[in-house]
Amino acid sequence: MPPRYVCTARNKGWPSARNCRPAPLIRVRMLDECVEEWFLQRFGDGMIFETVYDPGNGVDERIAEVRATRERLRADREAGLYDAADDAAWFRERYAALGRELSTRSGPSTTAPVTPSPRSAWEGCRRNSRILYLLRFGPAYAAFPHDWP
């Protein structure tokens, strides 16, 4: 059985997913291919700018700490940790929370272009890293059944 993504909304108790049974699923490879096509078409050859925080206003230590934690999580994830479904959910939440904290830290900041280009970054990394890379762009997707109106 090839690996698949499956809807877990009903298990999470979402009222609107009460009647979602059987839970729809999609092969991981199919959805990954769709996401890759979507991403590379829109962002592959674009220029991405990132906010760079300057230290020196008293929050630099906390920023360094949050960054280090994020790097560690990223490395663990690349090493194959958090691959179980509940671990993966925890990881995403934690990773996003750290990102939010970083983005709300006030301090002098500048923007700088990110290299390499999204396409070469994408092509140069493995699947888990691609997921992390995508998270930086804040994507959201919805999957609909074939017979959706």
Ligand SMILES: [Zn+2]
């Ligand atoms: Zn569902």
